[in-house]
Amino acid sequence: MKSYFITATDTGVGKTTITSTLAACLQKLGVNVGVMKPIATGIVQKTGFKSADVSILCHAAKVHDSEDEVNPIFLPLPVSPYDASKALNLKFDKKIIFEQFKKLQNKHDVMLVEGIGGILTPLSRDYFVADLIKEMGLETIIITRPTLGTLNHTMMTVNTCRDRKILIAGIIVNNYDENGGPAEKNAPSTIYEITGIPILGVLPFVRDYENITTMIPHVEKNIDLKSLIS
Numbered sequence: 001m002k003s004y005f006i007t008a009t010d011t012g013v014g015k016t017t018i019t020s021t022l023a024a025c026l027q028k029l030g031v032n033v034g035v036m037k038p039i040a041t042g043i044v045q046k047t048g049f050k051s052a053d054v055s056i057l058c059h060a061a062k063v064h065d066s067e068d069e070v071n072p073i074f075l076p077l078p079v080s081p082y083d084a085s086k087a088l089n090l091k092f093d094k095k096i097i098f099e100q101f102k103k104l105q106n107k108h109d110v111m112l113v114e115g116i117g118g119i120l121t122p123l124s125r126d127y128f129v130a131d132l133i134k135e136m137g138l139e140t141i142i143i144t145r146p147t148l149g150t151l152n153h154t155m156m157t158v159n160t161c162r163d164r165k166i167l168i169a170g171i172i173v174n175n176y177d178e179n180g181g182p183a184e185k186n187a188p189s190t191i192y193e194i195t196g197i198p199i200l201g202v203l204p205f206v207r208d209y210e211n212i213t214t215m216i217p218h219v220e221k222n223i224d225l226k227s228l229i230s
């Protein structure tokens with residue numbers, strides 16, 4: 001079975017929401033799925049793991065892996081990893097990510113790895129999310145917005161992957177509003193037409209979204225989960 005690195009065209013586009021829902025859906029199908037957020041930054045949470053994303057991912061996948069494994073690097077500042085490392089006077093140590101990823105790979109059949117920010121978010125001065133995806137040897141799934149501006153962001157993300165020979169399993173368009181404007185209506189088909197990358201699914205903007213329970217039926221309906229794990 002394949003593992004995936006989930007990236008996005010920007011921060012806040014839905015990486016955690018979709019990665020955790022995919023994990024819950026695969027878990028429901030009986031797949032031994034693991035999750036990882038190699039690097040997180042932000043405010044330390046009062047309960048659960050330091051990173052809110054990590055708590056959501058682990059809860060959804062129903063895993064009991066240690067925080068060190070699932071989130072080897074946490075930097076307690078709401079900025080990019082590179083800026084956080086500079087401010088905290090820390091050196092980015094990517095070795096720890098590969099060590100923990102290997103442990104998780106040995107425990108799970110499918111790994112879903114959530115990135116941070118977008119494809120060129122700097123982890124250090126000269127090492128970006130794209131470099132991490134390549135070095136982890138994973139295929140990527142790109143989460144995009146449907147709103148105006150997304151063609152530009154999506155194509156830049158796709159091109160960055162192609163430049164580094166990162167395989168793109170597909171694109172998921174998130175937060176789609178049926179009543180949105182013409183740009184939104186065209187986005188999925190135009191992205192496919194120009195990039196040739198399969199659209200794995202279009203997920204609606206869920207107005208009363210509280211947690212992934214409300215997202216599970218949409219993922220089950222709109223995404224061919226079996227093809228992801230075949």
Ligand SMILES: Nc1ncnc2c1ncn2[C@@H]1O[C@H](COP(=O)(O)OP(=O)(O)OP(=O)(O)O)[C@@H](O)[C@H]1O
Pocket residue numbers: 008010011012013014015016017018053116117174175176203204205206207209
């Ligand atoms: N389809 C959706 N419908 C409604 N709300 C959504 C949807 N997808 C995501 N959200 C909400 O949008 C916000 C951002 O989503 P999410 O945290 O998944 O993004 P992210 O890409 O993981 O962000 P980050 O870069 O901070 O890790 C969250 O509050 C989430 O609940």
Ligand SMILES: [Mg+2]
Pocket residue numbers: 015016017053114
């Ligand atoms: Mg997230």
